[in-house]
Amino acid sequence: MIKPLLSKTQYIKAKGCRLNLYNYLNRKEALTPLNAEARYNIFAGQKFEEIARTIFNKKGEMVNCAPWEITQGLERTKKLMDEGVDVIYEATVMNDIGVYARIDILGKDNDGAYHIVEVKCSDGPPKEYHLLDVGFQLYVAQTSGLNIKSTSLAMSKK
Numbered sequence: 001m002i003k004p005l006l007s008k009t010q011y012i013k014a015k016g017c018r019l020n021l022y023n024y025l026n027r028k029e030a031l032t033p034l035n036a037e038a039r040y041n042i043f044a045g046q047k048f049e050e051i052a053r054t055i056f057n058k059k060g061e062m063v064n065c066a067p068w069e070i071t072q073g074l075e076r077t078k079k080l081m082d083e084g085v086d087v088i089y090e091a092t093v094m095n096d097i098g099v100y101a102r103i104d105i106l107g108k109d110n111d112g113a114y115h116i117v118e119v120k121c122s123d124g125p126p127k128e129y130h131l132l133d134v135g136f137q138l139y140v141a142q143t144s145g146l147n148i149k150s151t152s153l154a155m156s157k158k
Contacts, residue, residue, distance in 0.1 A: 004070045005098030008136045012129055049104060049119045060087030060105070070100060095143035103137050105154075113149035116141060120155045
């Protein structure tokens with residue numbers, strides 16, 4: 001198996017600040033701890049993802065792997081795809097150079113093509129990093145061999 005090289009999180013960090021990415025990879029002690037608002041935003045986002053899953057209730061299956069369990073996530077995603085599951089939550093995809101992403105909702109159409117849904121809990125219109133997030137997932141999914149028909153953002157206010 002190819003060694004994971006670059007994640008969506010790392011890519012977004014690099015787009016914002018290369019030093020932030022360097023610290024994330026090499027000097028964790030230099031990172032600023034999450035404040036109460038950031039922790040709340042993470043919590044709210046996780047809760048909104050749970051709600052969003054009920055909207056796409058087509059007998060979907062959760063990959064159920066931690067974000068750092070890349071190999072297990074890839075194997076579970078492949079297994080669910082091979083079994084013909086129509087909706088996969090937290091699908092893990094990686095291309096042949098080691099660029100990988102977790103997709104909040106990966107839905108399969110009747111024609112076999114896939115739809116990516118990125119779930120965001122955020123005030124106001126989509127932010128640039130939301131679009132980078134979806135674009136990165138699209139790139140990784142397509143270069144890993146998936147036929148992606150469309151992408152979308154599912155957004156809700158906090």
